Amino acid sequence: MSQPPVIFWFRRDLRLDDNTGLHEAIKSGHPVIPLYIIDPRIRQSDRYSHARMAFLLDSMEAVNQRLSDYNAHLLVRHGNPHSILSELIQQTNASGLYFNADYTPFAVKRDETLQDNLSIDVRSFDDALLIPPGGVMKDDGTPYVVYTPFKKRWNDKIKPATSTVEMSSDNFYNISEIENVGIPSREQLEIQTNIPIPSAKETYAQSKLTHYIKSAINAYDTDRNHLTIDPFNDDRQTGSSFLSHYFRLGILSPRQAYWAARDKYGNNQSESAQQSIATWVSELTWREFYMHIMYHFPHVDRNNFRDTYDALKWRSAPEELQAWKDGLTGYPIIDAPMRQLRAIGWMPNRARMIVASFLTKDLLIHWQEGERHFMQYLLDGDPAANNGGWQWAAGTGTDAQPYFRIFNPTSQSKKFDKDGDYIRHWIPELNNVPKKYIHEPWKMDAPPTNYPAPIVDHKFARKRTLEAFKAAREVEPA
DNA sequence: TGAAATGTTGGGGCG
C-alpha cells in the first residue's frame, strides 16, 4: 500500500459505529491511523476527575479491542496535541487529519490553529450533536437563550439518519513500525478512585440503550424523579436510563439514542408511553441546548451568563462548603446524594437540582464551587451540561429559574423520597430513624448522635438569599 | 424543573 495514511484523532467519540469523522477518514480511501492523545493539561485542571479518567482508559481499551477485529491498534501518545500531531505527520508522511469537533472553549481554542500549524489537510466534522452549534438559530440570526423555542426549532431541523460504513483491515494503517506507548495503566497516570467503573464497551452501551428503550422508557415521565439508589447494581431502579456517561465520551452517539427512541415512538405506543419517550428525547435536547450555549457564549464557562447578578455577594464559608461536599449538612436529602456522588460518581438529576439549590440558595455559596466539585466526581461530567444545570439552579444562566424560586429541602425530600429508602441507604446513621422523622431528624426528641444537626436553618437562609439577590439586582449595571 | 404568604370559603364545635 503506497498511499499515505490519514490520521483519525479520537477525542470525545470513542466508538467505531456512527462516527462521522472516522467514517469520513475511512471513505477517503487512505489507510487510517487511529490516534488518542493524552493531554497532560487535562490532569492539571481543577475540573479533573480521577474516576472519569479511569473510565476514559477503559474506553480506550474498548476501542482498541474493537480495532483488533481489523488488525488495527489504537495509537496512544502523551503530550501537547500540536507537537504530537506534527511529529506523527513527519514520521508517517500522513496527508490528512480527521476529527470530530468539540465545542467547549478549551477544545475550540486547541483546535482552531491546527490548520495553520499543520501542513496537511485538516478536516473537522460535526458529530457530537444531532444539530451542531449554529444550526439552530432565531430568525434574526442570534442564538436561542430560552429552551422551549430552541427545542421547537431543533425538532424541525432533525435530518434522517445516514447510512453506515463498512470497514475492513485494509482501511487501517499498520502502526507496528511506529512507537506506541499503548494505553497507560491507572498507576502510570496516578489515578486514585474507589468508584466502580461501568463497562466502557461500545457494544455494552448499545445493549443498555436497546434494553432501556424496550420498556423502561415508557414510564420515564413519572419515574424520572425517583431518587435511584444505585443504577450500577440494581436493575429494578429504572427511573434514569443511566447512559449519560456514554454520551460524555461518545461511546454512544446522540443519533443512536434519538433514532432508537423515535422509532419506538412511531411504533404504536400508548399516549403515556409516547409522552415519556418525548420527555426522554427532550433531555437529549437539553444536552444540545447547553452545548450550543457554551459555544455561542464561551464566557459562561467561568462567569455568569447574565451580568444581572455579577454584584451578588456570595458567601465565603469554607466549612459549610466542606460539609456540603462531605454530606454532613444535617439535611438528609442533601447528604444522601452528596455521599452517593463520591461513592458511585453519579446522582439522579432531581438530586442534582436539590443539592445545587441548597449550595447556592441556602448556603449562598457561588455556583462555581459546586460546578467544580461535580466535575471532579461525576462520571458523566460534561462542561456544558454541568455548567448549564448549575447556572440554572443559581438563577444566573440562560432560561434560569427566577431567583425567588428556592427549593425547600424538606418538602423536596417528602415528595421524592417518600419512604426515606434513598436516604437510609446512603446515610447509615439514619438507619433506625422512623419514617415520620427521616426527612427532618432534628425534630426527634433524641436524634442520632452520630449525625450532625442542620448547619443552617432553611427559613432563615431563604430570607437571607432573597435579600442578597434583591440587593444585587438593584445595583446599577456598570 | 417552587414555596411561602396571604386571601377565601365552608363545615363543625360551641356557647
Next chain:
DNA sequence: ACGCCCCAACATTTC
C-alpha cells in the same frame, strides 16, 4: 337557632 370562632382546604399573590 344563631353567631362566632377555628381552621382545614383550596386559591391567589408574592417573593
